[in-house]
Amino acid sequence: MPATLNGQLVVAISSRALFDFEAENQVFEAGDDRAYMALQQQRLDEPAPPGVAFSLVEKLLAFNAGGPPQVEVVVLSRNDPISGMRVFRSAKHYGLAIERGVFTRGASPWRYLKPLSAQLFLSANDDDVRQALNAGVAAARVMPLAARASAAHPRELRIAFDGDAVLFSDEAEQVFQRDGLAAFREHESSRAHLPLPAGPFKPVLQALQRLQHAPGGGMKVRTALVTARSAPAHERALRTLMDWQIEVDEAMFLGGLAKGEFLREFEPDFFFDDQVGHVESAAAHVPAGQVTAGVAAARVSEIPV
Missing domain, CATH: 3.40.50 (Rossmann fold)
Known part of the structure; x- marks a missing residue:
């Protein structure tokens, strides 16, 4: 065989x-x-x-x-x-x-x-x-020249994900890019109970959850959602994860704040984001990579989601 x-x-x-x-x-x-x-x-x-x-x-x-x-x-x-x-x-x-x-x-x-x-x-x-x-x-x-991972958590795999166009589809991001922040917030508030379509990294997060629950090895997994969404748009993201029966350990709804310093404190082994501005902010502090998918992958927005 x-x-x-x-x-x-x-x-x-x-x-x-x-x-x-x-x-x-x-x-x-x-x-x-x-x-x-x-x-x-x-x-x-x-x-x-x-x-x-x-x-x-x-x-x-x-x-x-x-x-x-x-x-x-x-x-x-x-x-x-x-x-x-x-x-x-x-x-x-x-x-x-x-x-x-x-x-x-x-x-x-x-x-x-x-x-x-x-x-x-x-x-x-x-x-x-x-x-x-x-x-x-x-x-x-x-980003080959990004900062290297912290050695502070040798028995814990830490991974951070952006939301839209990474864990989720870029459906909401398209609204933001086309119609602006107010339209984005209204779109997401009115659809808070409707799960977002899956993005390319949903299977990866699912696989990490399986690793977390698998016996043996002595390793742990810690995950974080690090997104420029803020209230009230946070609810749809969380309800989507609930619908998928996927848990994350930390969630950061930053409302457009630079992500790098928050990621420095989380200390991931890797961070995934679709927008080059966020990846560059992160790469100064942690290992990072750009998910070159979705409408905003090659653009830097005023308040990216």
Whole structure:
């Protein structure tokens, strides 16, 4: 019988998201593919420094300790196979139990998400992230130079999510962008009892809740909803989560305040938001990535939702 990843949370991650390859990437961006490969080959025995999503991956894999595997992390990378050897060696150096990888030497790797049954894809490549989202896979463009995760919670995986266009659809965001804040508030107040359609990261939050309730491992999960919504628009967001029978541990309704300092206090291993302004605010304090989906993904609003 072939191996199967059924029943596991499958996370696909690029090498630049997992490890700090920014120095090597400068050579690659210069268009010298051969020089990049040669540099990686020279550094095969040199473990790459941890990247922006390293803490997230390390803690996810910790859920596999002492029981059947619950999480599978696969490297899905535009790197060449030789450079992939350094990725695997670096993972081994840090004790990351990563066994599978797909390396495409510059070609877009997103098409392998489906045979992997991946539920989350993290990459520094914007086009790959957009393709993944279009294919129905939760994905985010990581900020490679974002702050690294706090070491204060070694046995607790902490993840924070924006609401609209991330956990929820961008239905309400479209109203805000088209008609303004007053219309948005009226729209959401009049529909407070009507659940919002799901966004791309609803399955990820569901998977985290399953991890939270799974026995063994000694790891915990703590989640937060961090949104620019405020009262009265908060109610529809909370009622949607109630309808989905999904719990979050913290909810921050910030009414347009910058999210970065609040996230600094929450100390997530990763934060997901669709708007570049919020991601940049967050990245000064915590690991962050942009979910490049929805009407506001490439826009900075006066009071974004």
